[in-house]
Amino acid sequence: MAAVVEIRDLRKTYEGGFQALKGVDLTIEEGEILALLGPNGAGKTTLISTICGLVTPTSGSVTVGGADIVTGYRKARELIGLVPQEISLEPFEKVKDTVRLSQGLWGMKRDDAAIEDVLRKLSLWDKRDARTRELSGGMKRRVMIAKALIHKPRVLFLDEPTAGVDVELRRGMWEVVEELRRDGVTIILTTHYIEEAEAIADRIGVIDAGQLQLVEETGALMARMGQKELRIELHMPLAAIPDALSDYDLELADDGEVLIYRYDTRAERTGITALLNGLQSEGIVLRDLQTRQSSLEEIFVGLVADAQKEDAA
Amino acid sequence: MNLRAVKAIYMYEMSRFFRTLAQSFISPVISTSLYFVVFGTAIGSRIDQVEGVSYGAFIVPGLIMLSVITQALSNASFGIYFPKFIGTVFELLSAPVNFLEIVAGYVGAAATKALFIGVVILGTASLFVDIHIQHPLAMVAFLLLTCISFALFGFIIGIWAKNFEQLQLIPLLVVTPLVFLGGSFYSISMLPPIWQKITLFNPVVYLISGFRWSFFGTADVPIGLSLLAIAGFMGLCIAAVWWIFRTGWRLRS
Ligand SMILES: Nc1ncnc2c1ncn2[C@@H]1O[C@H](COP(=O)(O)OP(=O)(O)O)[C@@H](O)[C@H]1O
Numbered sequence: 313m314a315a316v317v318e319i320r321d322l323r324k325t326y327e328g329g330f331q332a333l334k335g336v337d338l339t340i341e342e343g344e345i346l347a348l349l350g351p352n353g354a355g356k357t358t359l360i361s362t363i364c365g366l367v368t369p370t371s372g373s374v375t376v377g378g379a380d381i382v383t384g385y386r387k388a389r390e391l392i393g394l395v396p397q398e399i400s401l402e403p404f405e406k407v408k409d410t411v412r413l414s415q416g417l418w419g420m421k422r423d424d425a426a427i428e429d430v431l432r433k434l435s436l437w438d439k440r441d442a443r444t445r446e447l448s449g450g451m452k453r454r455v456m457i458a459k460a461l462i463h464k465p466r467v468l469f470l471d472e473p474t475a476g477v478d479v480e481l482r483r484g485m486w487e488v489v490e491e492l493r494r495d496g497v498t499i500i501l502t503t504h505y506i507e508e509a510e511a512i513a514d515r516i517g518v519i520d521a522g523q524l525q526l527v528e529e530t531g532a533l534m535a536r537m538g539q540k541e542l543r544i545e546l547h548m549p550l551a552a553i554p555d556a557l558s559d560y561d562l563e564l565a566d567d568g569e570v571l572i573y574r575y576d577t578r579a580e581r582t583g584i585t586a587l588l589n590g591l592q593s594e595g596i597v598l599r600d601l602q603t604r605q606s607s608l609e610e611i612f613v614g615l616v617a618d619a620q621k622e623d624a625a
Numbered sequence: 626m627n628l629r630a631v632k633a634i635y636m637y638e639m640s641r642f643f644r645t646l647a648q649s650f651i652s653p654v655i656s657t658s659l660y661f662v663v664f665g666t667a668i669g670s671r672i673d674q675v676e677g678v679s680y681g682a683f684i685v686p687g688l689i690m691l692s693v694i695t696q697a698l699s700n701a702s703f704g705i706y707f708p709k710f711i712g713t714v715f716e717l718l719s720a721p722v723n724f725l726e727i728v729a730g731y732v733g734a735a736a737t738k739a740l741f742i743g744v745v746i747l748g749t750a751s752l753f754v755d756i757h758i759q760h761p762l763a764m765v766a767f768l769l770l771t772c773i774s775f776a777l778f779g780f781i782i783g784i785w786a787k788n789f790e791q792l793q794l795i796p797l798l799v800v801t802p803l804v805f806l807g808g809s810f811y812s813i814s815m816l817p818p819i820w821q822k823i824t825l826f827n828p829v830v831y832l833i834s835g836f837r838w839s840f841f842g843t844a845d846v847p848i849g850l851s852l853l854a855i856a857g858f859m860g861l862c863i864a865a866v867w868w869i870f871r872t873g874w875r876l877r878s
């Protein structure tokens with residue numbers, strides 16, 4: 313796959329001295345969905361805003377489709393669609409007029425059929441003559457998407473598209489993203505919902521404190537970081553974990569009927585055999601066993617904590 | 626040049642104006658009529674002629690300038706301040722447009738609205754007094770230059786302003802007094818000698834004088850100086866706008 317966005321050693325220090333980006337390097341491939349995952353204040357919005365021209369970079373470079381965002385801003389921006397984190401629409405404008413403004417700003421000829429097309433795709437056609445202040449929050453978000461899509465961008469940035477959005481609307485948003493991917497649009501979205509990144513992204517970049525901690529394919533990231541849980545269901549509930557087993561990372565759950573053992577699949581020895589032997593010699597009878605891949609959420613929490621430990625060291 | 630972007634901004638800005646066209650038309654008609662009733666009868670009965678022109682006709686250029694300047698300022702400053710205020714300015718900043726295109730769209734729309742008001746006032750005034758325009762071409766040129774340069778100035782104020790108070794500050798505290806004291810309703814030759822000198826530091830004097838010259842052929846200051854003044858003012862505004870977009874001042878962080 314070819315690179316469509318290349319970010320090299322990008323730094324941003326805001327007026328007042330706060331360093332929001334501390335040297336970000338990232339290559340985004342044509343046609344992929346990349347999720348930028350990170351806690352609030354990590355620098356996700358700053359990164360996107362810099363690529364899109366809202367924030368002036370302090371140093372470093374970004375190219376979009378080969379065009380530099382500073383020296384070749386016109387060509388770069390023609391390829392980009394942006395749906396910012398904050399919804400902002402002029403309250404008294406009609407839906408179709410505000411989409412028409414975007415069409416013109418991106419140098420497209422006035423084309424009512426294209427506007428109808430994008431509004432239908434986003435289930436907004438019925439609302440074409442509504443003033444934007446009359447719309448619900450979810451609809452407003454879709455108007456923002458329509459404005460970003462009207463010029464058929466090759467790269468679409470969605471900054472927290474599902475923040476504060478209910479489950480049903482979130483699914484709707486994922487469907488829109490899926491459909492755009494089928495059309496070959498490269499999508500970069502930010503989120504702090506781990507499940508979301510896991511569900512729709514091809515690759516996940518973890519960003520924290522202005523630095524990109526890692527970027528990996530979603531599946532590979534999970535496998536590499538593969539923490540697993542072994543759930544041991546007991547025949548008789550335990551009141552406490554026997555002293556002989558205190559060396560293991562064990563947790564009692566379900567009123568003592570379940571023992572949970574966490575282990576690392578990458579480790580040389582998982583410790584499972586020894587644990588089971590230990591249980592047997594304690595005379596504990598097992599009813600069932602289950603293993604479970606830990607969610608990306610745990611990986612993420614672990615990552616951020618690790619990075620902080622490294623910083624401190 | 627992304628001309629489609631210029632047109633899109635221009636049309637979008639004008640659509641607000643078209644929605645309230647009746648209001649935009651009626652209010653200058655009423656205010657102009659009031660001026661004639663008040664000034665024409667109260668003052669006009671004491672001063673019948675200024676520099677060979679009836680007082681009623683004499684105030685027409687000043688009246689037009691006063692409205693055109695305030696309208697151009699308020700339309701342009703609000704036009705760019707509002708998107709900044711509600712956040713929609715992000716789209717302008719991320720669009721493939723340069724500063725000239727953005728300015729042409731916003732300033733063009735604000736100047737058009739001001740021009741419309743100017744023409745309405747001229748039309749209304751001609752119902753009250755006889756108006757002969759000696760230099761129609763110069764009149765149109767002065768009117769256009771004034772609309773455009775004050776729209777540019779308003780645009781700068783709109784970008785500079787951080788709140789609604791600041792948005793009103795300069796028009797209210799600086800521009801309106803300068804316009805009133807700039808000979809809108811009198812000839813500066815009517816002032817005591819010392820004030821005649823001081824008044825020459827008021828840039829609006831040159832505008833109104835030149836504009837009045839295009840009507841009646843009489844002026845407070847040489848016509849060349851008037852042209853130079855407005856061209857210089859416009860040049861300053863363009864340079865300021867160019868610098869704003871180059872540095873992203875109060876637009877980009
Ligand atoms: N205009 C600004 N001026 C100063 N600091 C800012 C500005 N915008 C964001 N920041 C700071 O930069 C950091 C990163 O913010 P942001 O990029 O919005 O994070 P995220 O989108 O990941 O939540 C935060 O600490 C925020 O307070």
Ligand SMILES: [Mg+2]
Pocket residue numbers: 356357358397471472
């Ligand atoms: Mg953010």
